[in-house]
Amino acid sequence: MRNAKKISFLLVLMVLVISCVTMKDNNTISGKIESIEFGKDGYTAKVKTEKNEIYYAIISIVNMGGPENYKKLKEGDEVSLKGDIWKTNTEKHIKVKEIISVK
Numbered sequence: 001m002r003n004a005k006k007i008s009f010l011l012v013l014m015v016l017v018i019s020c021v022t023m024k025d026n027n028t029i030s031g032k033i034e035s036i037e038f039g040k041d042g043y044t045a046k047v048k049t050e051k052n053e054i055y056y057a058i059i060s061i062v063n064m065g066g067p068e069n070y071k072k073l074k075e076g077d078e079v080s081l082k083g084d085i086w087k088t089n090t091e092k093h094i095k096v097k098e099i100i101s102v103k
Contacts, residue, residue, distance in 0.1 A: 027085045028080060029080070031053075031078070032076065032078050033046065033074065033075050033076060041060045042058065043072075044056050044058050044059070056091060056093045057081055057083075063095055064098070077103065078102070080099075082096070082098040082100055
């Protein structure tokens with residue numbers, strides 16, 4: 001009985017770890033920057049996609065891999081961004097790891 005509990009616990013733990021790892025997909029979004037809020041080491045850009053979805057893109061020097069990859073975008077720019085996407089109850093966010101294009 002004791003071994004069955006240990007095995008069950010390990011299986012549940014493995015499922016949780018695997019599900020957390022697979023949730024961090026690298027995804028891409030494209031859209032137009034509507035507004036920008038500057039922070040300590042970067043900024044958050046509000047991006048509206050063609051499907052009228054709003055994403056809050058967190059763009060920082062650290063997340064971009066250093067100052068050589070960091071770019072300051074501006075309102076009105078058409079962008080494609082790649083990074084980790086997550087959703088809260090009311091908002092969609094992307095932690096940008098790469099700025100693919102800016103127009």
